[in-house]
Amino acid sequence: MDKPTVTPPLAEKRPHAETQHGITRSDDYHWLKAENWQEVMHDPSVLPADIRSFLDGENAYHEAVMADTASLQEKLFAEMKGRIKEDDSSVPAPDGPYSYYSSYVTGAQHPRFLRKKRDMTGSEQLLLDGNKEAEGLEYFQIGGLTMSPDHSLMAWSFDGNGSEFYELKVRDAASGAERSDILENTAGGATWAADGKSFFYTLQDENHRPLKTYHHVLGQPQSADRLVYEEKDTGLFTGVGKTSSDKFIVIDIHDHDTSELWVIDAARPNDGPRLIAPREKGIEYDLEHWADRFIFKTNRGGAEDYKIVSAPVSDPSPQNWTDLIPHRPGCFIVSMFMLKNWMVRMERENALPRIVVRDMTTGDEHVIAFEEEAYSLGFGEMREFDTDILRFTYSSMTTPASVFDYNMRDRTRVLKKTQEVPSGHDPKNYVTRRIQAPAHDGESIPVTLLYRKTAKLDGSEPVWLYGYGSYGISIPAGFNTNILSLVDRGFIYAIAHIRGGQEKGRGWYLNGKLAKKTNTFRDFISAGEHLVKEGFTRRGHIVAQGGSAGGMLMGAVANMAPDLFRGIVAEVPFVDVLNTMLDDTLPLTPPEWPEWGNPIADKAAYDTIAAYSPYDNVEAKAYPHLLAVGGLTDPRVTYWEPAKWVAKLRERKIGDSLLLLKTNMGAGHGGASGRFDRLKEVAFVYAFGLKVAD
Helix, strand or coil: CCCCCCCCCCCCCCCEEEEEECEEECCCCHHHHHCCHHHHHHHHHHCCCCHHHHHHHHHHHHHHHHHHHHHHHHHHHHHHCCCCCCCCEEECECCCCCEEEECCCCCCCCCCCCEEECCCCCCEEEEEEEEHHHCCCCEEEEEEEEECCCCEEEEEEEECCCCCCEEEEEECCCCEEEEEEEEEECCCCCEEECCCCEEEEEECCCCCEEEEEEECCCCHHHHCCEEEEEECCCEEEHHHHECCCCCCCEEEEEEEEEEEEEEEEEECCCCCEEEECCCCCCCCEEEEEECCCEEEECCCCCCCCCEEEECCCCCCHHHHEEEECCCCCCCCEEEEEEEEEEEEEEEECCEEEEEEEEECCCEEEEEEECCCCCCEEEECCCCCCCCCCCEEECCCCEEECEEEECCCCCCEEEEECCCCCCCCHHHHHHHEEEEECCCCCCCEEEEEEEECCCCCCCCCEEEEEEECCCCCCCCCCCHHHHHHHHHHCCCCCECCEEEECCCCHHHHCCCCCHHHHHHHHHHHHHHHCCCCCHHCCCCCEEEEEEEEEHHHHHHHHHHHHHHHHEEEEEEEECCHHHHHHCCCCCCCCHHHHHHHHCCCCCHHHHHHHHHHCCCCHHHCCCCEEEEEEEECCCCCCCCCHHHHHHHHHHHHCCCCCCCCEECCCCCEEEEEECCHHHHHHHHHHHHHHHHHCC
């Protein structure tokens, strides 16, 4: 790889001192956080000129450095686009008199939402065309689309700049005309009352916190909406939804380890909400409805991997909870939902998922599972409660996604759709494996691999190692057409299922958070070292990738084991952990304390975070080639986190490794909104990895 001929920008240093717990820290790049950041989320044009100048300079630098990959990026984009069925459509989901589905038009960026008669005869009716709605907008993302119970109205929302403040509208389904109802700054969803004359939604405040639930009556202005619930604790999120039976509106208050639910009879929307069980620190429960009972998934009573209990609707307080599916350590209940005659749940054991179906009349259960070493299972779109048909999806790293309709009564399945790869894909040319990497403390870390059958496996190939490891989010071993562009160029693609996720149960998550957070980073390093030891690659020949909290992982491992990696890709990286957790005015800080700790109130949490926070641990040493990607209107990981990190790295790092910052000036946390624009961003990331691995 040739050295860049352009000079990288250097950020001005403006010392800013803060003292906590008697410790004073100086932050020379604090100024990159705009004082008017809340306004910037709504209107990026008000970003201060000096900050904009810095971000524009970094963007110009990365464009100059990556100019020699322009043709490679075009080729990567063409490959990935060629694997997409451009006029793809979803499997229609029946709901009353209609079947609903989405589709794309060849060459178009956004989906369309449609319906036909239930039997799919007659002409299709266009409900919403994302491409038309996106006209004139640099960014456009649909937040939600919900039909009224009589199918005559559609509540839908969109985000017009990536800030995740959604405008909610109501459209007449037959005529396509928008009604007068326009609700601003919502969380995106609408939950209809049974009569279809009103709905419930969550409002986000100026700090992007969803703390209030409102009841909106059609035809009234938003200012007249009735406040149904207000959460006073800024450390909690609120949301609103409905049971699968459509009988109850559910207001959900939660953080990462505690929950509290309130319900409203959907037929009586003007009633006040009824509390199910008051919040208790560390106790979680989800709610479903069946017959005259509420069904709960909960960890109450020491059920670390969860159990399922039931209680009468008339008195669902915890003293009336009785076990339906007892807790079984090591068998993690991922999710559960009810149908008229069935309970369906997703379980995970030994890092592999399975679906369990229970006949609620007889109590009989049976399992749906597959035989590959590693695979992904999920539930498909289901709109009806009174059905014997379960829709689920299956894929693996080598096997394209398949959608099945499974008859739970006679246990037969019908293949409804197989993901098409127009440019061609032969699973027999690839190998997927699940190996176990030993951790520093004796644990075993699952690692999923994908490589071409012709790979030498003699240490000469590079590895692309992906990781996340936070919030209990498990990374599925599913089919991803994009990564074939890496594998076909000789990379071994690997997913490290590290602690902080829930691949091996709830304990896998609990042992990767708070005071045990460094297990996440050490697991990722151990996974990389095991791949070296087993001859898949060699040290210094790994490109690591992670985004958001996975971007924090990237920053931490770059500090801890820089010589293990050839390159680091950190997308929307949460790297300024200590400063963010010390600023309780930021959108996600109070709700994040259960994940990372509260360094304002707890000196031990301060010390723990300070010891691993990537920004605070940048040193004068050699680092791998590094690409950081941010979004100007990102409310989750604010743009200044990667900007400050790169500024500090550029000041301190030793050597001539590449250091690039790409800030999307017209998008937020998820990057570009259009499906092809997003592919261009992926092509840029892959081109960086291929450039530095050369």
